[in-house]
Amino acid sequence: MQKAERLVLKLAVISRFLLVSLIIIWSYLFPPYDSSAQLNPSCLSSSSTIGDSSPLTETRALWPRIGAAIEGSVVWDSVYFIRIAECGYEYEQTYAFLPLLPISIAFLSRSVFAPLIPMVGYRAVLALSGYVLNNLAFVLAAIYFYKLSFLILKDSEASLQASVLFCFNPASIFYSSIYSESLYALFSFCGIFYLFNGSNTMAMLLLGVSGTARSNGAINAGYFCFKALLQTYDIITNKKSIRLALQAIVFGASFSICLLVPFAAFQLYGYCNICLNASDGARPWCKSRVPNLYGFLQSHYWGVGFLRYFEVKQLPNFLLASPILTIAIASIVHYARLLRQTPSFRKTSDLTKNLHGKDHSRETISSNIISSTEEFTGRLGLHRQRSEKKIKYLQNFCKLKLQMNSFITVKQGYCSLLVFPFILHLGFMTFMVLFVMHVQVATRFLSASPPIYWFASYMMLSPGTGSRRMTHLIWSYCAAYILLGSLLFSTFYPFT
Numbered sequence: 001m002q003k004a005e006r007l008v009l010k011l012a013v014i015s016r017f018l019l020v021s022l023i024i025i026w027s028y029l030f031p032p033y034d035s036s037a038q039l040n041p042s043c044l045s046s047s048s049t050i051g052d053s054s055p056l057t058e059t060r061a062l063w064p065r066i067g068a069a070i071e072g073s074v075v076w077d078s079v080y081f082i083r084i085a086e087c088g089y090e091y092e093q094t095y096a097f098l099p100l101l102p103i104s105i106a107f108l109s110r111s112v113f114a115p116l117i118p119m120v121g122y123r124a125v126l127a128l129s130g131y132v133l134n135n136l137a138f139v140l141a142a143i144y145f146y147k148l149s150f151l152i153l154k155d156s157e158a159s160l161q162a163s164v165l166f167c168f169n170p171a172s173i174f175y176s177s178i179y180s181e182s183l184y185a186l187f188s189f190c191g192i193f194y195l196f197n198g199s200n201t202m203a204m205l206l207l208g209v210s211g212t213a214r215s216n217g218a219i220n221a222g223y224f225c226f227k228a229l230l231q232t233y234d235i236i237t238n239k240k241s242i243r244l245a246l247q248a249i250v251f252g253a254s255f256s257i258c259l260l261v262p263f264a265a266f267q268l269y270g271y272c273n274i275c276l277n278a279s280d281g282a283r284p285w286c287k288s289r290v291p292n293l294y295g296f297l298q299s300h301y302w303g304v305g306f307l308r309y310f311e312v313k314q315l316p317n318f319l320l321a322s323p324i325l326t327i328a329i330a331s332i333v334h335y336a337r338l339l340r341q342t343p344s345f346r347k348t349s350d351l352t353k354n355l356h357g358k359d360h361s362r363e364t365i366s367s368n369i370i371s372s373t374e375e376f377t378g379r380l381g382l383h384r385q386r387s388e389k390k391i392k393y394l395q396n397f398c399k400l401k402l403q404m405n406s407f408i409t410v411k412q413g414y415c416s417l418l419v420f421p422f423i424l425h426l427g428f429m430t431f432m433v434l435f436v437m438h439v440q441v442a443t444r445f446l447s448a449s450p451p452i453y454w455f456a457s458y459m460m461l462s463p464g465t466g467s468r469r470m471t472h473l474i475w476s477y478c479a480a481y482i483l484l485g486s487l488l489f490s491t492f493y494p495f496t
Helices: 003-029 064-072 077-087 092-096 100-110 114-120 122-153 156-167 172-176 181-196 200-210 215-239 242-276 293-302 312-341 348-356 362-379 384-397 417-435 439-445 450-461 465-490
Strands: 398-400 411-413
Touching: 003 122, 003 156, 003 172, 003 465, 064 114, 064 122, 077 092, 077 100, 077 122, 092 242, 092 293, 100 114, 100 122, 100 181, 114 122, 122 156, 122 172, 122 181, 122 417, 122 450, 156 450, 172 181, 172 465, 181 200, 181 215, 200 215, 200 242, 215 242, 215 417, 242 293, 312 417, 312 439, 312 450, 417 439, 417 450, 450 465
Parallel strands: none
Antiparallel strands: 398 411
């Protein structure tokens, strides 16, 4: 393991220890605002459970107070995940929570943590399994986030800074609680890393698993489409082969479709349980030409829909989500601006000729790059002093590589073409969370998007006094949301 990866591992462990400590402290100091989470009726006898939990549930705990304290920490959506792990999908609304986390919790509670059941009780062991699983998954996700960042940006300093930000991101409370964010981040980062590293099959499996953690895992199929387009362009440009180009498109489309299968299979599972086995009449969505269980649940039970959340009373939630939305929109706009401002090098053959001509030293190519940048800034009509600042600014965000064997490798850093699919992905999710979903979930919904941390890291590493103010502002935002989020969430108050 490299030195930077060891540092990321250390910081990830420290951040999780901090969050778990805050959860324990706040839960001990303040009583919960809503105590309904402690209610735990018996499983429905007619439900299709993940496992027969009745003997385990009836086991009398030796340490009931410790078990009750652990159970009391299960709040908000964690209640659904623990209930599903214990009793299966009993009610229609529970199908809004995908099965990867509940299945993993049930497996751990019956294997690794089974000896603890007589001591604290089965439900407490379920909760304990969820905490251990998610915190361990986050540590692994942080390591793969660094690997992915370095693979895309080719910038060790920015990658490390972005990874540190991810370790202490403003949605950290959800990565240490019984939520699906940690597992989704782990399998998404791993899958995309292997995809851009050339392992398509491994990437397909990992990204497919991410689709069983969260519904937005299905849109990771776009990364396969992007890679297929790059391969097609390269084949047509260099190999002049239509057959190989079509083959690349077919393979990309096939892998993309495979990523949609897990989510579709779970929807089919819900359709069979709810619609085909209904004894008192089918639900309204069952009669649709294309039954959409997940869409119905989000609309019917949670009021999700286009512009449905634009109400005056929701203004505090918009303010709560405004920091992460500002960073997301700024990162998208800044990427588009960088692509417009930096030299495009469309005629890369001119620079490639220098590699085979009489003067092909690194100094010559570097001078060509600098002169191209100066010529560009000169066309904008900037003064000499502003041009020099502009060159330094662009060089910070866009490292210009000397390898001209492909148009993809001309630029690296935040303005690399490889960042483009991440920007599209972030743009789509930002639109959804702002206009369709409950806007307060933006902090955790966008927290697994790499461009947010890449953009913030480059802003913090930029030369000048402005970077110090930006550094203080970003770290203050992260610290405030970690403290505020852990306090409100642990005591069952609304937070994102």
